[in-house]
Amino acid sequence: MREFLAGERAAWVDRNSKVTAPLDAVYELVAAGGKRIRPAFCVSGYLAAGGDADDTRIVDAAIALELLHACALIHDDVVDESAQRRGAPTAHVRYEAEHAARQWHGPSWRFGEAVAILAGDLALVYSDRFMSGISAELDRLWAELRAELIFGQYMDVRAAAELATDPELSRWIAVLKSGHYTIHRPLAVGAVVAGRPDLAGAFEEYGVSVGQAFQLRDDLIDVFGDAETTGKPAGLDLERHKMTLLMALATQRDPRVHELVTAPQPDLAEIRTVFQEQGIRDEIEAAIGRLVEQGCDALDRAPLAPRWRDELAAMARQVAYRDR
Numbered sequence: 001m002r003e004f005l006a007g008e009r010a011a012w013v014d015r016n017s018k019v020t021a022p023l024d025a026v027y028e029l030v031a032a033g034g035k036r037i038r039p040a041f042c043v044s045g046y047l048a049a050g051g052d053a054d055d056t057r058i059v060d061a062a063i064a065l066e067l068l069h070a071c072a073l074i075h076d077d078v079v080d081e082s083a084q085r086r087g088a089p090t091a092h093v094r095y096e097a098e099h100a101a102r103q104w105h106g107p108s109w110r111f112g113e114a115v116a117i118l119a120g121d122l123a124l125v126y127s128d129r130f131m132s133g134i135s136a137e138l139d140r141l142w143a144e145l146r147a148e149l150i151f152g153q154y155m156d157v158r159a160a161a162e163l164a165t166d167p168e169l170s171r172w173i174a175v176l177k178s179g180h181y182t183i184h185r186p187l188a189v190g191a192v193v194a195g196r197p198d199l200a201g202a203f204e205e206y207g208v209s210v211g212q213a214f215q216l217r218d219d220l221i222d223v224f225g226d227a228e229t230t231g232k233p234a235g236l237d238l239e240r241h242k243m244t245l246l247m248a249l250a251t252q253r254d255p256r257v258h259e260l261v262t263a264p265q266p267d268l269a270e271i272r273t274v275f276q277e278q279g280i281r282d283e284i285e286a287a288i289g290r291l292v293e294q295g296c297d298a299l300d301r302a303p304l305a306p307r308w309r310d311e312l313a314a315m316a317r318q319v320a321y322r323d324r
Contacts, residue, residue, distance in 0.1 A: 001063050002032050004126070025119035026090040026126070029070050031305055032086040033039040037214075037319060038065040038186045041207075043189025048308035049199055060130045061138070067127035072149060074120035079157060080111050080240050091115035106275050138192050145185040147208060152176030159243040170248035172213065179211025180204075180216070183319075202302035207268040209295035212245065213288045219246030221285060221324065223272060230324045235268040240269065246310050249287070250280045292320045 005027045012019050046058045076082070077090040086088060089097070096112025104111065124146075124312045131142050131294035138307055155173045158164075160225050161197040184207025191199040220228060221248070222237045238261065257280075275281045304312075 001066060004063075005030065008086055008126075009246035015156040017237065021115050022119040022122045025115060026067075026070055026123045028088070029064070029073065029085070029091070032088060034069075034086060034237070035322070035324075036065075036066060037182055039063070041183050041186040041315065042190045044308075044311060045187035045199070045203060046194045048196035048312065049188070049191040049303055051190065051194030055193070057134050058190060061134060061189050061193055064127040064129075064131035064142075065189065067123045067130065068146065068149070069118040070125065071123035072153070074123065076153070078116050078120075079153070080236065082232065082236060084232045090116070091119050098202050113225060120265070122280065124147075124229075137197065138189065141185065141188060141192060145181065145189075148176050148185070149181050151161070152181065156242065156290035160241045163241060163245075164243050165248050165251040165258055165261075167248040167252055168243070170243055170245040173209055174212050174215040179214040181211075183207035183212055185209045190247075199302060199304075202298050206299035206302075206316070209291045209298065210316045210319065212293070213291035213316070216246050216288050216291070217320055217322060219244040220281065221322075222246075223268070223275065225323070235266070236267060238271065242267070242275055244285060247316060250275065253280055254278050254284065260271040276302045288320050292316050 005023065008255040009020055009023050009027065012023065033136065040063055043058055046061075047053065051058060062145045073085060074091050076091050077085055082090050083093050088094075092109075092112040093117065096108045096114070099106075099108040099111040128142075131138065152173055155169070158175065159169060161172060162172075184204045186202050187203040187207055188197075191197060191203060219237065222234060222244070225234050227233050237247075243261075243263065247257065247261050251261065254274065256274060257271070262264060295316050296309075299309045299312055302309070
């Protein structure tokens with residue numbers, strides 16, 4: 001990815017040295033690291049399905065998934081008005097600051113958001129470039145994956161606007177945004193590239209369960225996480241009144257949570273205290289454990305080599321019990 005993006009930058013600088021801001025925003029996000037969860041599941045799904053390790057198509061597919069994720073993160077930061085990502089200023093914040101420093105015409109915040117939106121669009125274009133032409137079946141799966149991501153993002157925004165605390169709605173959003181997008185579809189992409197679309201059912205069952213565990217961990221990290229470890233401030237979802245799966249389940253457990261979460265300025269310290277005192281955090285940890293177990297049970301019924309069952313089970317635990 002870095003070589004490709006550096007090559008693109010060099011080619012565009014030859015045309016006009018002022019044109020590179022959207023590309024630089026994508027490059028900097030990619031170069032900053034990240035968990036690379038989606039490429040990892042894509043490659044693992046491919047190898048678990050018996051794919052040839054020398055087939056470079058799977059590398060292209062993995063890169064496409066990570067660039068799609070770059071698109072989603074850059075756009076998500078604009079939607080959520082997030083100031084920090086991976087320990088650095090988000091794209092729209094960085095280019096807002098550049099506009100202000102150069103004393104250019106117009107609102108600096110609008111320029112910053114414009115650059116970020118264009119950068120996200122560019123990442124999407126590049127992701128399509130890497131995924132295109134591998135197979136017609138993969139083209140259909142890729143279109144479905146991208147559509148699911150967009151609808152999941154929209155429902156996330158709408159649920160926050162409505163202050164909806166419906167656990168089933170929050171679970172459905174988590175399935176779209178994490179179960180399918182983060183785990184199930186990347187595994188399915190790998191299986192299709194390997195010529196084993198028959199594994200789709202098992203990978204979906206595993207991905208939906210482990211994806212919900214992933215989302216619950218993400219929600220817990222937002223409430224209890226450490227900014228130095230995560231690279232972003234704690235409580236951002238609370239500030240945006242996001243009706244996460246965690247908050248929906250907690251509201252069902254203790255009505256006081258609804259009042260705390262829907263307050264104009266949610267009190268993170270008080271929410272942490274309620275979660276601890278009422279055993280909500282422990283309940284969510286237990287739910288994460290059950291979801292991981294369900295996902296691993298799906299692997300036991302799949303036609304996979306034992307070593308790949310073990311590998312995917314280990315990956316499930318890794319994403320469900322991470323600290324960032």
